[in-house]
Amino acid sequence: MSKFGVMVMGPAGAGKSTFCSALITHLTLNRRSAFYVNLDPAAESFDHEPDLDIKDLISLKDAMEEVGLGPNGGLIYCFEFLMENLDFLTEALDSLTEEYLIIFDMPGQIELYTHIPILPALARFLSHTGSLDIRLCATYLLEATFVVDRAKFFAGSLSAMSAMIMLEIPHLNVLSKMDLVKDQVRRKDLNRFLTPDSTLLDDDPAPGAIGREPRSTTEDEDDGSGNAHERDLIMRGASFRRLNRAVAGLIENFSMVNYLKLDVSDESSVSAILSYIDDIIQYHEAQEPKELGDDQFEEPPEES
Secondary structure, three states, rough: OOEEEEEOOOOOOOOOHHHHHHHHHHHHHHEEEEEEEEEOOOOOOOOOOOOOOOHHOHHHHHHHHHHOOOHHHHHHHHHHHHHHHHHHHHHHHHOOOOOEEEEEEEOOOHHHHHHHHHHHHHHHHHHHOOOEEEEEEEEEEEEEEHHHHHHHHHHHHHHHHHHHHHHOOOOEHHHHHHHHOOOOOOOHHHHHHHHHOOOHHHOOOOOOOOOOOOHHHHHHHHOOOOOOHHHHHOOOOOOHHHHHHHHHHHHHHHHHOOEEEEOOOOOHHHHHHHHHHHOOOOOHOOOOOOOOOOHHOOOOOOOO
């Protein structure tokens, strides 16, 4: 019997836990069952209490204190420890029926999604036929405010594409926190970011961007002093523009990254994202038709 799950991922501050909360609320209002799994060992507060919490196995604080690691190393250690104790997941998830949507709330450390093989191994374990056999979908959130800074947007899109390649499971990319940019970016302009391409750099409003007036040669040079002002000049200089163009071209050539829009304050927006998730994991196709009880049939009116 297959199970169904979604891994909610993305950089720190992208609104992953907020989306999980909105998704659980929407499922509850629509009489669907959700099982909430927190896999962020540093998370402290939740709108919905997790049904399974990695901190019951290991917390980031414990890892840092006992092993003497920093925040990043400690988080990776927590996931390595989880991979050595997968019974923690199996015992909690094995009994769930196909009516549940299992929501995995992931941490925001980008390394886990881009080049460290821990999460791909976890995804294979969860979706392996004969084990938990969860039909998984990854949902990668990127904050919509990134569209104001083209360089930041393409860097985030590159991370999303890297996660798609690493995880090798069906994948959605979502621009979250749309409510924060609706007054800053016109809808027509915003729609251009849903399918990223290098032409977005041609009208970048940032000073010194491609298509803008070039800076002087002295501003593009680095004397290695590490001065903050000089670093800022480098970030806006010719080399940085060429790097952005190369990253944008790479994303455009792969043609893998497309975005959906999400505003968690709008229930119809949450419902739309859920419909994509359901379609990818084929949730409705596996549901048995429910028979109406006798009390749900109306008696025909008696003839006089």
